[in-house]
Amino acid sequence: MRRTSRLIPFSFVILLLGLLLLILQVPSTFGHTLGSSCQTPEKSEGRCVHFSSCRLVLRHYAMYKEHMPPVIMRFLQRARCKPKNEGYHLCCELKDVIPANANSKLK
Template identity: 65%
Template sequence: MRHTLRLILLWLVILLPSLCLTQPSCQTPEKSPGQCVHFSACRFVLREYAMYKEHMPPTVMRFLQRSRCRPKRDGYHLCCELKDVIPANANSKLK
């Protein structure tokens, strides 16, 4: 019993956090394959922000809202098309 409890605790402490950091696959509102990433790791968002700053058109805002892939408490994560995902080791303008 104690051995089982230790294994469970080990799993919770070591393995679970690493699983939470993975970026799950998802489907964009346009039905394209994507990856759930922080908004600053998505080139599409960076391009739109560079173009419109704080004055994004309502259509873009609705698209971004429909793209959410995590609860708000985890920060703003959205389903980003695979071609627009910025690798974790690259520097983002908004990070």
């Protein structure tokens, strides 16, 4: 049986690095702990999670790949909920939070 490798596509890595660089440049109000409640830029109830645990980010990547529209990039920047030295966490709407046990499928 042939075994296939599950490598992350290079363009996805580049997109995430670009997103991270943009997020680093935006000052924001922090103070949430991982998994704490927060309010999304659209004023919805959310959870402060690592960006890779938010379906919204994955949907936008699937749709736009490395050509993410500036309006979406700005939205993601406004969704920051932790300081940059604690990783890249976004306030993700509750319906879009990927459970921790499902994360292993993304790696």
